[in-house]
Each structure stands twice: as C-alpha cells, then as structure tokens.
Amino acid sequence: MIRRAAVLFLAALLPVLAGAGQAGAAGYRYWSFWERDGSAWTYATVGPSLARPADGDVQGFRFSVSEDSGDAAKPRGTADFDAICADTPAKDGTKRVALVLDFGTPADAPSGERPPAGRTACARVAEDATTAEALASVAKPLRYDSNALLCAIAGYPAKGCGEQVATGGRTSDGETSASGTERTGTETGAQDDGGSGPSVGLIGGAAVIVVLGAAALWQVRRRA
Incomplete structure (x- = not known):
C-alpha cells in the first residue's frame, strides 16, 4: 500500500x-545574420561589420526570437542574386551584394510594434566594403548598441536590443515564437504568470x- x-x-x-x-525556457530577440551557400542559408560566423562579401554574394538578416544559433529562424523569400540585382548593373570599382531583409513575425515583435513586410535590396558598394556598409547603403536607419550589436534595420524595432524573453511553442513552419514578459539582464527573480520564470x-x-x-x-x- x-x-x-x-x-x-x-x-x-x-x-x-x-x-x-x-x-523556464528563454531566448533572445535579435537580428540574426546569414550567408547564402548555394541554395541554403548558413548562420554567419562573423558579424556584418567584419564580413566582406564578394560581388554576387547573397546575404540575409532575420529578426526573431531564438535560444541559440541552432534554432534561429532563417530569412524567408527570394534569395536569388540575379533576381534581386537585375536592375542594378555592374560598375567598375564596385561590387553588388544582394540582401534579404526579413523583419519576422508579429509573434516575435516587441510589445506595441508590428514588423514591416520583408524586402530585398541590391547594394552597390566599394569593392572592400563590409556587409554592414552594404546594409547601411540600402536600409537606413541602422541602430547598434555600445557593443556593436546590430539592434535595428530600417528603424525596426524602434527600441530594445537583444532582450531575453520567454519562448513559446513552434509556429506552423517550425519557427520559434515568443511569449511572455521581456526580461533585462539584471532581472533574476521568478516572473509572474506568462513570464520567463x-x-x-x-x-x-x-x-x-x-x-x-x-x-x-x-x-x-x-x-x-
């Protein structure tokens, strides 16, 4: 008994x-940086301020909530250089970089904000330009924090940078969605219902x- x-x-x-x-599962809301390798996206191993793409490269940015690079959501939409840069002819002394900008889903947006529609852009920049310089030429305003972390592209989001948030379930396409209360790096106590603790x-x-x-x-x- x-x-x-x-x-x-x-x-x-x-x-x-x-x-x-x-x-207790938690992730971070941020812009991830991707490089196109053939027909697939790969998570970039260096930041956009250090990467120096070649003429004809395709690179992408995706705003989302993820726990780490292993489950980060990839950019969606067209990722073909010829299609993105069709109206931007080559020019001596410059290079063309195709950029895919995915502002994410409403589920991953900061409170009170709604993501703009995703778009592509063809940046024609100096031959030695970095990805950050290419991005700045087509998607201002950009916002960085004191540690050079990319916080906003084309002004989105309006505030915040890499906040820790509670993570919810998966969306229909297998992407992580966010839920609950945002947390700063100084908050360590248990959260109310719906929070990350x-x-x-x-x-x-x-x-x-x-x-x-x-x-x-x-x-x-x-x-x-």
Missing part, C-alpha cells in the same frame, strides 16, 4: 515539474500536490 501511494504521488508530481522546466500558479500547484501526497502517505502508514 505504501509503495502504491508513493507511485501515485510521483505520477501526479512529475507533470508539474516538467511544466516548470518548460516554463516559473509562474506563481505553477509553484503553488506543485506545493499543493506535495502536501496532499505527504498526507496520503501518512494515512497509509497509520492504517498499516
């Missing part, structure tokens, strides 16, 4: 503990199950 009661108690407690782990309701529920489970075990031992 005691063993059976213990098993039932743990069976009731495990889903609550599992929910607590899922509620365990919710008050979840913790309370777990406490109730623990108390009830302990009471059940005590009753079984008493009868035995």
Whole structure:
C-alpha cells in the first residue's frame, strides 16, 4: 500500500515539474545574420561589420526570437542574386551584394510594434566594403548598441536590443515564437504568470500536490 501511494504521488508530481522546466525556457530577440551557400542559408560566423562579401554574394538578416544559433529562424523569400540585382548593373570599382531583409513575425515583435513586410535590396558598394556598409547603403536607419550589436534595420524595432524573453511553442513552419514578459539582464527573480520564470500558479500547484501526497502517505502508514 505504501509503495502504491508513493507511485501515485510521483505520477501526479512529475507533470508539474516538467511544466516548470518548460516554463523556464528563454531566448533572445535579435537580428540574426546569414550567408547564402548555394541554395541554403548558413548562420554567419562573423558579424556584418567584419564580413566582406564578394560581388554576387547573397546575404540575409532575420529578426526573431531564438535560444541559440541552432534554432534561429532563417530569412524567408527570394534569395536569388540575379533576381534581386537585375536592375542594378555592374560598375567598375564596385561590387553588388544582394540582401534579404526579413523583419519576422508579429509573434516575435516587441510589445506595441508590428514588423514591416520583408524586402530585398541590391547594394552597390566599394569593392572592400563590409556587409554592414552594404546594409547601411540600402536600409537606413541602422541602430547598434555600445557593443556593436546590430539592434535595428530600417528603424525596426524602434527600441530594445537583444532582450531575453520567454519562448513559446513552434509556429506552423517550425519557427520559434515568443511569449511572455521581456526580461533585462539584471532581472533574476521568478516572473509572474506568462513570464520567463516559473509562474506563481505553477509553484503553488506543485506545493499543493506535495502536501496532499505527504498526507496520503501518512494515512497509509497509520492504517498499516
């Protein structure tokens, strides 16, 4: 009897503990930088201020929430150099770089903002120009933080830079969506319901199950 009661108690407690782990998942809202490799996007290994694309390269930027580069959402839309730069002829002493700008989904947008429609642009810049310079030539205003992290392209988003946020489920196309309350780097306590930390309701529920489970075990031992 005691063993059976213990098993039932743990069976009731495990889903609550599992929910607590899922509620603690967090990601960051930021512009990710991508390079086109043949017919696929690859996450860039250096920042746009260091990358120096060649004439004919295709590069992309995607605004989204992701936990790390492994699950970052890729740019959507046309990624063909000939199509993007069809109306920009070659010119001596310059290079052309095709840029794909994906402003993300409403689910990943900061509170009170709505993402602009995605677009492409063909930047014709000096032969030694960086990706950041190419981007600045076609998508101003850009905004950077004190650590040179790209915070906004074409003014989006209007504020914020790399905030930590709670992550929700996956969208229909497998991309991570955001939910809950934004957190700054100085916030370390538990959040309210909907935040990135365990919710008050979840913790309370777990406490109730623990108390009830302990009471059940005590009753079984008493009868035995």
